Amino acid sequence: MNPDLRAKLENNLSSYKDITAKLSTPEIYSDRTKMKSLNQELTKLEASVKLYQKYLDTEKSISETRELLIDDDKEMIAIAQDELKKYETELREVEVKIIEATVEKDPNDSRDVYMEIRAGTGGEEAAIFAGDLFKMYSRFSERNKWDIEVINSNISDHGGFKEIIFKVIGKNVFSQLKFESGTHRVQRVPDTETQGRVHTSASTVAVLPIIEQVDDIEINPADLRIDTYRASGAGGQHVNKTDSAVRITHLPTGIVSECQDDRSQHKNKAKALEYLHSRLLSAEQEKQKKDTDESRKKQIGTGDRSERIRTYNFPQGRVTDHRINLTLHKLEKILSGEALDDLIDALVTVSLASGVKSDKSAVAPSCIGFETIPKRALPRVNISTTSATSNIESKQPKLCSNPIEP
Numbered sequence: 223m224n225p226d227l228r229a230k231l232e233n234n235l236s237s238y239k240d241i242t243a244k245l246s247t248p249e250i251y252s253d254r255t256k257m258k259s260l261n262q263e264l265t266k267l268e269a270s271v272k273l274y275q276k277y278l279d280t281e282k283s284i285s286e287t288r289e290l291l292i293d294d295d296k297e298m299i300a301i302a303q304d305e306l307k308k309y310e311t312e313l314r315e316v317e318v319k320i321i322e323a324t325v326e327k328d329p330n331d332s333r334d335v336y337m338e339i340r341a342g343t344g345g346e347e348a349a350i351f352a353g354d355l356f357k358m359y360s361r362f363s364e365r366n367k368w369d370i371e372v373i374n375s376n377i378s379d380h381g382g383f384k385e386i387i388f389k390v391i392g393k394n395v396f397s398q399l400k401f402e403s404g405t406h407r408v409q410r411v412p413d414t415e416t417q418g419r420v421h422t423s424a425s426t427v428a429v430l431p432i433i434e435q436v437d438d439i440e441i442n443p444a445d446l447r448i449d450t451y452r453a454s455g456a457g458g459q460h461v462n463k464t465d466s467a468v469r470i471t472h473l474p475t476g477i478v479s480e481c482q483d484d485r486s487q488h489k490n491k492a493k494a495l496e497y498l499h500s501r502l503l504s505a506e507q508e509k510q511k512k513d514t515d516e517s518r519k520k521q522i523g524t525g526d527r528s529e530r531i532r533t534y535n536f537p538q539g540r541v542t543d544h545r546i547n548l549t550l551h552k553l554e555k556i557l558s559g560e561a562l563d564d565l566i567d568a569l570v571t572v573s574l575a576s577g578v579k580s581d582k583s584a585v586a587p588s589c590i591g592f593e594t595i596p597k598r599a600l601p602r603v604n605i606s607t608t609s610a611t612s613n614i615e616s617k618q619p620k621l622c623s624n625p626i627e628p
Contacts (some may be wrong), residue, residue, distance in 0.1 A: 344423025
């Protein structure tokens with residue numbers, strides 16, 4: 223367990239015991255205000271303390287079980303090994319629950335995703351490896367009861383993929399797959415190699431959480447400043463003598479829409495609102511596209527072997543994740559999707575634990591895909607021009623880099 227997380231939990235446990243002791247004293251029992259305050263503090267600590275106590279109990283069970291491994295009885299050793307495996311799995315599960323209860327979650331964790339796999343350095347061998355990665359994620363998705371929907375693919379000459387884009391649909395998909403973004407490197411003897419030499423190739427993976435596309439927006443009347451003024455130019459006596467022209471300013475963005483074409487102020491207002499609505503919708507859709515493009519570029523890099531986040535070494539039968547310096551000698555099981563969760567669980571644990579110090583950026587990169595839904599409110603953006611081709615300057619935080627990268 224992360225030392226900072228353990229220290230925080232020890233402090234919570236100590237506070238929990240102190241508060242419990244205070245609540246049993248006559249002084250506190252007679253002071254209802256103080257008792258209520260202490261009970262509220264106790265309630266806040268209760269969930270994490272119970273999980274931590276379970277964690278400590280499981281650690282103790284692991285320690286006691288390991289002592290049985292030195293027994294001369296082979297049957298007893300076999301039983302102890304099975305128990306040890308069960309306790310170690312339970313320990314990991316409890317740790318993840320502790321972290322989830324302690325650290326603020328990524329708001330995208332529950333979303334479905336688009337995944338993009340592209341062959342990088344290595345020619346045909348890179349395309350074959352891209353196909354291997356697709357099979358790995360497909361089998362992993364099947365094990366998690368997720369659905370796969372291929373959006374587009376470009377098959378290579380030897381049955382791999384120069385590019386494949388697919389959608390993964392299911393429960394908490396992004397929370398599990400978000401750490402797969404980056405360059406994946408493979409070291410093996412290609413089928414096309416006649417002299418038995420080990421080649422190094424690479425493919426890139428991008429994971430984009432599917433965020434609803436802006437299909438329409440709602441304009442809050444309180445966000446509008448409506449000015450009327452006397453129209454200028456040709457149009458007859460009525461147009462120039464009444465305040466029929468309308469100027470509408472959308473205060474959150476600064477976008478201005480004006481209309482003075484009609485003699486009727488009401489008609490001019492309706493036209494100005496319609497134009498303003500189109501401007502805001504166009505601006506928000508353009509911002510989403512820009513965010514998506516930037517996120518994809520950050521994730522896939524150049525596809526060069528040196529940018530690797532993970533190496534799949536066939537001669538040694540190992541997979542190494544360079545971000546957390548974890549090596550597993552389970553290459554076949556990982557590529558079959560059976561043991562991929564061993565890597566993912568470790569990445570999730572490290573990433574969440576890095577947020578114990580209230581570092582809200584300690585989550586995987588946030589990125590954007592598209593899905594159409596009904597109306598929603600427009601996020602506040604800053605536009606400092608009235609031009610129809612206004613550029614948007616987003617006030618949202620910049621996309622964060624992966625916290626577990628070296």
